[in-house]
Amino acid sequence: MASTPTEHPSTTSTFPTQQKAIPYTFTDGRRTPLSSILPPLIFGTATFNHQYNSDPFALDTTGLVTSALTHGIRAFDTSPYYGPSEQLLGDALATPFVRETFPRASYFVLTKVGRVSADRFDYSASWVRASVARSLERLHTSYLDLVYCHDVEFVTLDQVITAVSELRRIRNETGTIRYIGISGYPLDVLGDIAEHVLRQTGEPLDAVQSYANFTLQNQTLAGPRGIQRLRRAGVDVVPNASPLGMGLLRRQGVPVGAMGDFHPASRELRAAVRAASQFCDRHGEKLEVIAIRWALESWLSAGAACGSRGDPASGVPWKQESNDDVGGTKLGVSVIGVSRAPELEKTMLVWRSILDGLEGGEQTAAQAGRWCRAWEWSRNRRKAVQILAEGVHEILGGWCGYAWPSPAPGFVNQPESKSEVKAVELPDAPWLTPAASPEATPVEAGDLGEEKELPLR
Numbered sequence: 001m002a003s004t005p006t007e008h009p010s011t012t013s014t015f016p017t018q019q020k021a022i023p024y025t026f027t028d029g030r031r032t033p034l035s036s037i038l039p040p041l042i043f044g045t046a047t048f049n050h051q052y053n054s055d056p057f058a059l060d061t062t063g064l065v066t067s068a069l070t071h072g073i074r075a076f077d078t079s080p081y082y083g084p085s086e087q088l089l090g091d092a093l094a095t096p097f098v099r100e101t102f103p104r105a106s107y108f109v110l111t112k113v114g115r116v117s118a119d120r121f122d123y124s125a126s127w128v129r130a131s132v133a134r135s136l137e138r139l140h141t142s143y144l145d146l147v148y149c150h151d152v153e154f155v156t157l158d159q160v161i162t163a164v165s166e167l168r169r170i171r172n173e174t175g176t177i178r179y180i181g182i183s184g185y186p187l188d189v190l191g192d193i194a195e196h197v198l199r200q201t202g203e204p205l206d207a208v209q210s211y212a213n214f215t216l217q218n219q220t221l222a223g224p225r226g227i228q229r230l231r232r233a234g235v236d237v238v239p240n241a242s243p244l245g246m247g248l249l250r251r252q253g254v255p256v257g258a259m260g261d262f263h264p265a266s267r268e269l270r271a272a273v274r275a276a277s278q279f280c281d282r283h284g285e286k287l288e289v290i291a292i293r294w295a296l297e298s299w300l301s302a303g304a305a306c307g308s309r310g311d312p313a314s315g316v317p318w319k320q321e322s323n324d325d326v327g328g329t330k331l332g333v334s335v336i337g338v339s340r341a342p343e344l345e346k347t348m349l350v351w352r353s354i355l356d357g358l359e360g361g362e363q364t365a366a367q368a369g370r371w372c373r374a375w376e377w378s379r380n381r382r383k384a385v386q387i388l389a390e391g392v393h394e395i396l397g398g399w400c401g402y403a404w405p406s407p408a409p410g411f412v413n414q415p416e417s418k419s420e421v422k423a424v425e426l427p428d429a430p431w432l433t434p435a436a437s438p439e440a441t442p443v444e445a446g447d448l449g450e451e452k453e454l455p456l457r
Contacts, residue, residue, distance in 0.1 A: 001062065002304075004403070017318055018100065019101060019240070019318075020102065020106060020320045021103065021106055022105060022108070022311075023037060024062050026041065029044055030415070031178065031179075032237055034146070034179050034206045034236045034308070035236045035307065035309065035330065035389050036144075036309050037307065037308070037310050038308040038310045039073070039074045039076065039108065039308070039310040039311050039333075039335065040106075040300070040308055040310060040312055040313075040331040041073060041075070041312070041313050042077050042239060042333065043065075043077065044045055044077045044089070044241065044334075044335045044337065045065075045078045045084040045089045046077075046079065046085060047085075047335065047337050047338065047339035048061055048082065048083070048085040048339070049083035049084065049085055051431060056085075056275065057084065057088070057303040059340075060341070061088040061089070061092050062091065062092040062095055063265045063341065064090035064092070064191050064338070064341060064392070065089065066095070066098060068196050068344060069107065071313065071315075071344065071348045072311070072314070072315060072316075072348075073107075073313055073348075074106065074107045074108060074113060074310070074311050074313065075107060075108035076093075076107065076109055076110065076157070077107065077111075077241075077335055078109075078111050078112075078139075079111055079112040079113065079115065079148075079150055080112065080113070080116075080448060081117070083261075083312060085135075085313065086135055087137055087138045089109075089409050090138045090139035090141070093107075093109075093139070093141075095268040095335070101298065102192075105140075106166060106320075108145040108146065109136045109139055109144055109145050109146075110142060110145060110146040110147070111135045111139070111144055111146075111147055111152060112128075112147065112149070112150035113127070113131040113132060113147060113148075113149060113181065113276050114127075114149045114150045114151070114155070114165070115150035115151050115154075119413065120413065120414045120415065121151070121154050121155050121159075121413050122415060123149065123159040123162055123163040123164075123417070124159075124162065125162060125163075125165075125229065128166040128167060128170075129165050129166065129170065132167070132170055132176065132177065132292075134145070135147075137178060137235035139404060143176045143177050144176065144177050144178060144179065144439075146164060146178065146180070147167055147179075148182055148183040148209055149167075149181075149183070149368050150183055151171055151183060151371070152182045152183070152193055153186050153189045153407060154185045154407050154411065155223070155413065157192070157196055159179075160193055160197075161196070161197065161201075162183065162196050162202060163381060164180060164182070164197055164201075165201070165202055167180045168203070169236075173398075179206035179207060180206055181205050181206050181207030181208055181209060181237075182207075182208055183209035183210075183211070183241075184209075184377075184406075185211060185212065186403065186405075187220055187221065187225050187229075187403070190210060190230065191226075192227040194208055195232075195401075199234050204233060204235055205234070205235050205236075206236050207236060207237045207238070207239065207334070207446075208237075208238050209241055210238065210239075210240060210241065211241035211246075211335075212242040212287045213226060213243075213304070214295060214298075214299055214302065215242075215244065215249060215286065216245075216249075216290070216291045216295065216389060216392050216393070216396075217245050217269075217273070217274075217396055217399060217400060218245065218288070218400065218402060218403060219400075219401070220401055221238070221240060221302075225238075227305055228305070230306060231386050235306055235373070236306065237306055237307065237308055238303060238306035238307075240295070240299045240334050240335070241304055241306070241334075243295030243296065243299070244288060244291050244292060244295075244362070245265075246263060247263065247272055247274075248263060248265050248269075248270070249273060249287055249291040250277075250288045251286050251287050251288060252275045253270065253279075254270065254437050259310070264404035264406070264408065265404065268399075272399050273396070276391075276392040277288045278387060279388075279391055279395055280392070283388060285388060287392070288395060290388050290392065290394075292347075293354070293381075294352065294385050294389045295334070296334050296347060296350065296351060296354055297354045297357075299332040299333075299334055300331045300332045300354065300358070303332020303334075304329060304330045304331060305330075306332075306333040307329060307330035307331045307333055308323075308331060308333050309331070310323065311323070312325065312326050313348075313351065313365045314326055314356075314365075315348075315352045315364070315365070315368040315370065316364065316367050316368045324360070324371075326355050326358040326359065326361070326364060327359035327360045327361075328359075329359075336351075349361075352365075353377070354369075354372070354377050354378065354382075356377070357375060357382055358382075359380030361375055362374070401404060405407070
């Protein structure tokens with residue numbers, strides 16, 4: 001069973017035109033809601049990292065970012081913790097072609113503050129200021145669309161409030177930040193913090209990014225402890241990252257990188273996933289193909305309550321697209337990551353096939369020059385994926401909904417000293433950790449030997 005239909009290239013125009021600005025406004029103290037403009041597909045650039053690729057500076061990151069923009073992607077997620085990611089992304093966005101064709105106002109840049117290394121966090125106001133200033137410089141931009149406090153479960157509630165308050169001060173006084181959020185793994189911690197921020201400050205968070213909590217193995221983010229609680233806390237958007245559970249849901253098993261086997265999944269859970277993978281094999285599918293498509297497609301509706309009406313990237317070349325093209329309702333926001341062009345192309349084929357099956361998708365596919373029966377194919381593919389997903393759930397049994405502890409027992413934060421806070425550059429940071437680790441993307445037959453096809457959250 002094929003994982004995606006054969007489609008025409010998504011960009012056929014030889015004369016690109018300058019892309020229009022995302023319709024952001026700030027008037028009388030009110031800014032455009034993030035949920036009305038954030039694209040539902042975000043490109044994660046944690047793969048631009050020396051701890052994942054032996055030489056990230058040798059990657060064609062400029063070509064990859066340019067291709068992503070050309071494919072319709074209009075949001076990029078990064079972090080100072082991801083090694084040279086900010087620098088490489090910033091340099092790619094600063095090329096003459098990108099600047100002339102995709103003005104800064106036509107796409108989002110999302111980054112983070114607070115995480116320094118695997119066991120070092122600094123949420124102090126001074127470090128937040130230094131981190132934001134450095135991100136602006138590295139990314140060659142005068143403002144950041146969204147800044148998260150990175151992996152909030154590793155610090156105290158008071159420290160998070162300090163960082164959020166400083167980010168809001170910077171936003172209000174300088175305008176170099178537009179939206180503010182938090183990211184992390186344990187849903188109860190994310191909910192506690194979101195509620196506390198609202199109670200203590202009277203202002204809700206714009207975004208809370210969760211990872212590995214809406215996958216084939218764990219759909220807790222869609223329930224009362226996840227998106228429902230966050231919505232009651234006033235959170236506007238809840239992006240879902242790491243739909244493959246930090247690489248757990250792969251035929252090859254969890255990825256083993258520079259730091260060895262980092263994944264917190266137990267032997268028993270891994271054995272259940274192997275059985276699920278063999279089940280998919282028997283039906284001519286790869287576990288990761290089913291997992292990525294199921295998560296992306298299901299989250300569009302499951303995450304809609306805290307989703308967005310931004311440009312859906314449905315494939316109409318050189319045209320700013322409207323959410324109205326695919327039904328007009330909010331779509332759950334997902335984060336994907338790739339490090340090579342073939343991965344991007346495959347992911348976008350899956351994404352656009354999913355959008356083809358939505359209301360209005362039939363007309364959008366035709367406008368983009370794709371197959372005349374793409375809508376019908378997408379609907380049938382959805383049914384096939386759902387059947388296999390239900391089979392995977394049966395095999396996983398009691399492991400469905402399981403979440404590993406984060407931080408791991410015994411974790412101790414090693415705070416920065418005052419002198420280090422003033423430094424412009426961070427020390428080299430270990431990267432492959434349970435709080436920031438890779439997930440896999442679908443691969444085709446014969447691709448299993450390619451090096452490190454693992455995008456990050």
